Amino acid sequence: MISTLRFPIRSHIGWGSIEKLLPELQNLKLSNILIVTDQTLVKIGLVDQYLSPLKEEFTVNVYTDVEPEPTLRCAETLVAFTRQGEFDCVIGLGGGSALDLAKLAAVVSQNDGSVKDYLNLTGTKPLVHKGIPKILIPTTSGTGSEVTDIAVLSLEGTKDVVTHDFLLADLAIVDPQLTISVPKRITAATGIDALTHAVEAFLSINANEATDALALKAVKLISGSLENAVENGEDKEARTAMSFGSYLAGLAFFNAGVAGVHALAYPLGSQFKLPHGESNAVLLPYVMKYIAPSCLQKMNIVCDILTKEDKNPTPDDYLQIFYRLVENVGLPTTLKEYGISESYLSTLTEDAVKQKRLLGRSPMPLNQEDIFQIYHLALHGVKAGI
Ligand code: NAD
Numbered sequence: 324m325i326s327t328l329r330f331p332i333r334s335h336i337g338w339g340s341i342e343k344l345l346p347e348l349q350n351l352k353l354s355n356i357l358i359v360t361d362q363t364l365v366k367i368g369l370v371d372q373y374l375s376p377l378k379e380e381f382t383v384n385v386y387t388d389v390e391p392e393p394t395l396r397c398a399e400t401l402v403a404f405t406r407q408g409e410f411d412c413v414i415g416l417g418g419g420s421a422l423d424l425a426k427l428a429a430v431v432s433q434n435d436g437s438v439k440d441y442l443n444l445t446g447t448k449p450l451v452h453k454g455i456p457k458i459l460i461p462t463t464s465g466t467g468s469e470v471t472d473i474a475v476l477s478l479e480g481t482k483d484v485v486t487h488d489f490l491l492a493d494l495a496i497v498d499p500q501l502t503i504s505v506p507k508r509i510t511a512a513t514g515i516d517a518l519t520h521a522v523e524a525f526l527s528i529n530a531n532e533a534t535d536a537l538a539l540k541a542v543k544l545i546s547g548s549l550e551n552a553v554e555n556g557e558d559k560e561a562r563t564a565m566s567f568g569s570y571l572a573g574l575a576f577f578n579a580g581v582a583g584v585h586a587l588a589y590p591l592g593s594q595f596k597l598p599h600g601e602s603n604a605v606l607l608p609y610v611m612k613y614i615a616p617s618c619l620q621k622m623n624i625v626c627d628i629l630t631k632e633d634k635n636p637t638p639d640d641y642l643q644i645f646y647r648l649v650e651n652v653g654l655p656t657t658l659k660e661y662g663i664s665e666s667y668l669s670t671l672t673e674d675a676v677k678q679k680r681l682l683g684r685s686p687m688p689l690n691q692e693d694i695f696q697i698y699h700l701a702l703h704g705v706k707a708g709i
Contacts, residue, residue, distance in 0.1 A: 326531035328578050329488070331470050334495040336570055338563055341373050341460070341498040348381065348412070351456060355382045357410040359401065359425040360417045361389040364462060367504055370416060373460075384408060386428075389421045392477045392592055392599060398427050398438045405432035415459045418513065419466030419599065422459045423474035426490040430454035438476070442483045443680065450487045459492040462501045464552070464565035465513025465600055467520055467573020469495035475599075481674040482589040499559070499566035507553050510565075511652035512600030514549040517569035518648070519603040521545065522611070522625055523582050524575035526618050527684040531579070538575035542628050544568030546648070553652050582685040584610045586678035587697060590671045595661055604654045605661070608645035609700040615641045617687035642705060657704035668698045 335343040348356070356377065364370050365387055377383050386404060390397050405413070405428040415425025431438050433454040440448040459469040468474075472490045475482055505513070521541035524534055548564035555561070587610065588602035597605070615622045615638050626636050626644050636644065649656050663671075672695045676682075682689055689697075 324531075326533060328533055329472070329491070330574060331492040331495050333493075334470070334497060334570070336497040336567060338499055338559065340496050341501065344458070344460070344496055345376055345380075347458070347494055348377065351412065353381060353412045353456075355408070355410050356384065356412045356414060357405060357408060357428065358383060358385045358414045358416060359389060359428055360385065360387055360415075360421050361391075362387045364417055364421075369462065369501065369504060373501065374414070374416065384410065389417065389424055391418070391420050392596070393420050393424055394477050395439060395442075398424055398474075398476055401428050402431045402438055405429075411455055413455060413457045415457065416462065418461065418463040419468040419475070422461060422466070422468040423476075425457055425459060426468075426474045427485060429457035430487070430489045431485070438485065441485045441487075442476070443486055444483045444677065446485070450489050453489045456493045458494045458496065460496045460498070460501065461569075463505055463509065463513040464499070464502050464562070464569040465516040467517065467569055467576065469497060470570065470573040471577040477593045479593070480590065480670075481593050481677060497566050497570050499562040502562050502566060503557055505556065507556070508653065509598075509600075510556060511549070511553045511654050512598050512604060513569075514545060514552060514565060514600070515604040515607065515649060515652065515654065516600035517565070517572045518542065518545045518549070519584050519607055520576040520581055521568070521572035522607075523584055523684075524572070524579040525625060526614070526621055526686050527579040527582055528686055529579045529684055534575045534579035537571045538579070539624070539628065541568045541572035541575060542625060545572065546629050550651055580681070580684040582681055583614060583687075583689050583697075586681035586685075586689070587671075587675045587694060589678055589681075590674035591658075591661075591663075594667070594671065594674070595663060597661060601654060604649045605656065605658060606697070606701055607649060608642050608656065609697050611645045612638055612642035613693065613697050613700070614685060614687040614689075621686075646705065658698065658702045659704070663702065665702065668695060668702065671698055
């Protein structure tokens, strides 16, 4: 069997790698740069601290109307703004929300029509033009957006994506320094998001030797550092391991895909406004328990890394292992805690079933009944230790 791998053209990763930005921009011989970021990052001084040196050499425009879990409307507004600006480069600086919007600004603004025309589920047009160069600089260790060809948008009731090679970064800069200021709960949620990417990529039916290597290293790095990063945000070692972990997890899932956890998480994000990482975290233990019988050998490899033990777990152990991981970083472990009741499970299920792109990679095929059962498990959860 032939495995095809895709990567962004170039990445700089590691403490201080943001210093590569200025020489990279000088090489590109640009003049008018659009920075896509959010208001929090401006307020805490992060944008000024790292990007103000650019103002001495380039015209710099800072766009801050980025909302977390961005809507289609938010993306359309940014694309319209970009079309008017005649920019020659887009820099995305922020979490996955800012990076995804930066991709759309760089690419869709140089194509006809609106963002809606290019959505995966309902779009009607192919992207024709590559767009202007884009540089993606994550400030969370989570989504891996800096290495994927996807932009995720929240729609009425569900999420959808624009996906194309053109959305790949021309340059990714992953500097753990920029994640020091991420608050505890966001560190926890984005970290579990990255772990979910690695685990789902490893278990995916599209996995191969290369994506397995990336995914397992990511599981090791993230499980070994997430609690420390949550407890002490200034822990340089933990933040660095999380940056590398989320980067590798991004490469793994970009090439092998994510599956059931993400398919069931999307409706939680759009219907109940759960942050992306938290919607993955609250489902991870239950999806893992449910699908474990279809991928026992690989599941055991992951659980050995997570528990640092070499024993064959039972299906209940799988639940406990992932449950504790989520609980230990202080995140909710049941849907009930988000105010979700039994009466919403059918609507959630109906939306999750539409995510065929994601469900198609699950090692266990998940039909409507399976999905309902998983939401039901996650509703009240299971207390660790039972
Ligand atoms: P986010 O970008 O929505 O940011 C969450 C919050 O954290 C925001 O309020 C932001 O201001 C704050 N924040 C970010 N960096 C900070 C820092 N250094 N210091 C202080 N605060 C900081 O969160 P996210 O989880 O990174 O991204 C979620 C989005 O990414 C969702 O829309 C999700 O669907 C999408 N996503 C995309 C991909 C992809 O491959 N493109 C993959 C997974 C998820």
